[in-house]
Amino acid sequence: MARHVIAPVSEMPPGTRKFLTVDERPIAVFNVNGEFFGLLNRCPHMGAALCEGPLIGLAQSTTPGEIEYTKLGEIVRCPWHGWEFDIRTGQSYCDPRRFRVKAYAAHVEPGASVVKGPYVAETLSVSVEDDYVVVEM
């Protein structure tokens, strides 16, 4: 599993997302309230660019009439058919037996300690003192 530099942290403030292709696979990285998440940008249902969808919460009901709304901003809703996936696990929330999107670990590492990937690293112009966003895949 290789690690790929995605962007300097300073270029991905909370509420942003970045799309890119690594090893010919389209992925997206999200900053949700300071936490980073990576997902394969292809919906397992029909192949849409899943990560272009809005980030919503998870509406659940244990009993009719009572609705819990949790995981605010951590559910990505597909821009085509509205399939819902947990950004943390890739878990689908409509039919968990059938669909799970591939999730990649994304975290922050000090700039000097990482191996730069061929595709993204060359676009970086930030000094090594900055922290980079790194994706493992």
Add this chain to the structure above:
Amino acid sequence: MNMQFRSGAQQDNATAIKTAIADCDIHPARATASELHPFLAKRWHEHLATYGKHAYQGMMEGPPYPKAQPNASRRDAYPPEGGPQGSSLSFMQKQLLDPHNVALGVLNPLGTGQGIRNHDLSAALATAINDWQIEKWTSKDSRLKGSIVVENEDGPTAAAEIRKRAGDPNFVQVLLLSRNVEPLGQRRYWPIYEAAQEAGLPVGVHAFGFGGNPITASGWPSYYIEEMVGHSQCQQTALASIVLEGVFERFPKLKMVMIEAGFGWAPSLAWRLDKVWQKLRSEVPHVKRPPSEYIKDHIWWTTQPMEDPERREHLFQTIEWIGWDKLLFATDYPHWDFDEPSRVLPVGVSDANREAFYLGNAKKLYGIA
């Protein structure tokens, strides 16, 4: 929360099937509210600005239920030059027609003026939208073919519009919607069928529309999901009416296409009709054959949203009843419930049936060489 920046192309078209297909349900949109003005008399510009267009639906505009995505469309289908999804030919070519190798794309404009209570306005809008289809779409890309939009509640006016367009290669069918003031077999609609038969054009019946009736057979439901599922019952009402009013006896060469309302219900409706017809035939002596025979002979079905049963043999059994020669592949682009061509048909279909499903049936029905 949803600010985005991106690098490189996102859409992976490597999975798209490369053999040519027909897409029998594409929805072209207007980029701006005034885009139809060049095709409408000045009198209607002022009328629309002053009074609006009121449908058979209370005193309100817009759809009866909210949609699950903006403009009921894919969020990735906004053209780069602006405007709503489906409003740019160049972006439709780039996102749909080219990557999926669409050899024939049938346009079904919605929100056009069908179901508008002002009949003169409805007729003017129908004519305008037909001129607009030629000007903006079919004359610019020969893969695209239009549908003749008509003032659906005024049979003679609708028939005149059909006769005016008859023989025009820009159009391959007449377009009706499933919700009308009365069930579609009623004789107020017969002039439409007569003119369509005369012109050799199939009549497509697309889900939605405005008829002033609740969208289900027993009232207004709470949710959009019920409207989505309700299309099949609305279409069943229309189809039963067409068969039982003797439309196909009166117009024996008429072909109809059920668009975007599913097809899994076709066998069960036909079995039920046949069963009751055996006992009540004397009430409708003009229905000379079992209802299922009219349905099998005269009805084609677009596929999207494709039925997706747990066991694929159930899908194949349903299609066998309908006939592999009666299904027309459709994506519903740019709407959100788009069917991706390479993902809808399970494995286990013969090459001949696959070709018919994706292209051959549509070319034959619509008379495309």
